[in-house]
Amino acid sequence: MTDTQSGLLSSQHDWSSAAARKRVKRRYAADRRLQFYGIGAIALSILLLGVLFSSLMFTGYVAFYTTKVALEVPFAADQFDKDKLGDANYRGIAKTAFLTYFPEVTSRAEQRNLVKIMSSGAPYIIRDFVVANPDRIGSTVTIQVPVSDPFDQLYKGVIPRYIDALGQDRIALFEKLQRRNVIKIEGGKAFAATDIFVNPAEIPDGDITKADLHGMVREGFAAYYPKQTSRAYQEILAEDASTQVLRAKIEAEPGIVGKTVTLMLPLAPAYDELARTGASKIVNPRFGDKAEFVWFDKLISAGAISTPFTWELFTNADSRYPELAGLAGALSGSFFALLVCFLLSFPIGIATAVYLEEFAPKNKWTDLVEVNINNLAAVPSVVFGLLGLALFINTFGLPRSAPLVGGMVLALMTLPTIIVATRAALKGVPPSIREAALGVGASKHQVMLHHVIPLSLPGILTGTIIGLAQALGETAPLLLIGMNAFIPSIENMGLTQPAMALPTQIFSWADSPERGFVSRTSAAIMVLLGFLVIMNILAVYLRRKFERKW
Missing domain, CATH: 1.20.5 (Single alpha-helices involved in coiled-coils or other helix-helix interfaces)
Incomplete structure (x- = not known):
């Protein structure tokens, strides 16, 4: 550019002009x-x-904490056969120890309701203690056993003792009567002042026993809801009692037949309470009656209730009872499945990546393989589950629900991730490393094994751990191969034994109707996320530990 051209350019672009400053501000x-x-x-x-x-x-x-009751359990020697310690009447032992808190409860019906406060797993906890400590027979031992799930949730404040008896729609119907001053309270009870036409046509031959008194009551009460299509308002009256009021009125005053009379009709119990107290409550359906609250409060005041940490969440297997359910079976199933996944996917993935990156000829066939590997990384995991079901179980006859099959399916799903990550790590090694090794006489495989792979190890380990973390959280493929079986014991866990995994355990608990499984599900998710965080931290640590800077 000449000085003349530079001068022309400067004259065309005045950088100090208002327009230029405006553009800079933008x-x-x-x-x-x-x-x-x-x-x-x-x-x-x-x-x-x-x-x-x-x-x-x-x-x-x-x-992560469980409500437990302390039982003073006397182990009388005559209750046990030392050759068959597991066959004693542990249900009776647990019941007797629990009833010592309530000497005033003597009827069998009340005792049956009372024992429901204690978890149904209490006899098995006592049995396991005796089997593990036979030397304690003949002494009295304090053993903490869980309370049943409703009382566990009650003590934790998760569920209330009483719930609303009426929905908002029912309350709105009742408030309509209150606004019209229909509801009256007399003698501690609530009534609805209702005009009823005593229709002689509804009393055949004047016989009151054949009269349709229900119809008369409903017709009279329906006048308060002329535009109401729903019949929900009929629940407000205690219909049988209202009919008796009308019958008594007709019998006392036969002359009212054919006339309209105003009667004070009693309300149903829930509406009666609503009218008197402004709220209508019933005992939570998860409990029997109010007596159970009195008994439970007595345990609390006696200092028998405590809330220790729930080690059973990690040591117990699955159970139909939330207070007894644990993750031990799922943890062992996930461990075995990930072990198989790692042993298969890690060497195969590295070998595949090394061959494709360093030894494979560059032609259309290797390009096709590379494209398909990249595509496999985007395939939905449920497809791998279908493949495992069709190939490993239906064709090869491997056992359903086994961690061996689960690990093989997860290995198929993890392979593309490891291959892609390993190839990227191999590409990150400077070419000068290879050239220097070849220059001193190393063969190509020596270059790879002694120089390139060790230097690319941080990236390989990172990709592997991330792939395993992804496999740990997979649910769909494990469900398809049956790894959602109910496993109440962990005594026979192994590669070919039925098992669950953490994700399928979460899926199973989330589908359970008991209230206690809601918190168990969230706790299991927290445990799973904890493992994922640990694995990611491990990946970062290994990368920084083995990383070389060029």
Whole structure:
């Protein structure tokens, strides 16, 4: 560019002009907006993660402590056969120890309801203690056993003792009567002042026993709801009692037949309580009656109730009772499945990546293989589950629900991740390393084994651990091969034995109707996330430990 051209350019672009300064401000404003969008995206991500974790913590923390009752259990020697310690009447032993808190409860019906406070697993806990400690026979031992799930949730404040007896729609219908001053309270009871036409046509031959008194009561009460299509308002009256009021009125005053009379009709119990107290409550259906609350409060006041940490969450197998259910079976199943997955996918994935990256000829066939490997990384996991079901179980006859099959399916799913990560790590090794090794006489496989692979190990390990972490959280393929079996014992866990995994255990608990499994599900998710976080931290640690800077 000549001086003349430079002068022309400067004259065409006056950088100090107002327009130029305005353009510069717009560029700076765009930069600030971009930074703001980035910060906003990060903040939104953190917020969503915070909502997720806080939700899990809020619902799941109660699963990490269990409400237990302390039983003073006398182990009389005549109750046990030392050759068959597991065959004693442990149900009776547990019941007798529990009833010592309630000497005033003597009827068998009340005792049956009372024992429901204690978990049905209490006899088995006592049995396991005796089998493990036969030397304690002949002494009295304090053993803590869980209470049943409803009382566990009650003590933790998860569920209330009483719930609303009426929904908002029913309350709205009742409030309509209150606004019209229909509801009257007399003698501690609530009534609805209702005009009823005593229709002679509804009393055949004047015989009151044949009269349709229910119809007269309903017709008179329906006048308060002329536009109501639902018949829900009929629940407000205690219909049988209202009919008796009308019958007594007709019998006392036969002359009212053919006339309209105003009667004070009694209300149904729930509406009667609502009218008198402003609220209508019933005992939570998860409990029997109010007496159970009195008994439970007595245990609390006696200091028999405690809430220790729930080690059973990690040591117990699955159970139909939430207070007894644990993750031991799922943890062992996930361990065996991941072990098989690692032993298969790690060497095969590295060997495949090394061959494709260093030894395979560059032609259309290797290009096809590379494209398909990349595509496999995007295949939905349920497809691998279908493949495992069709190939490993139906064709090869491997056992259903076994960690061996689960690990093989997860290995198929993890292979593309390990191959792609390993190839990227191999590409990251500088060519000068290879050239220097070849220059001193090393063969190609020596270059790979002694130089390239050790230097690419951080990336390989990172990809492997991330792939295993992804496999740990997979649910769909494990469900398809049956790894959601109910496993109440962990005595025979192995590669070919039926098992569950952490994700399928979460799936199973989430589908259970008992309230206690809600917190158990959140706690299991927290345990799973904990393992995933540990695996990711391990990946970062190994990468930094073995990483070389060039």
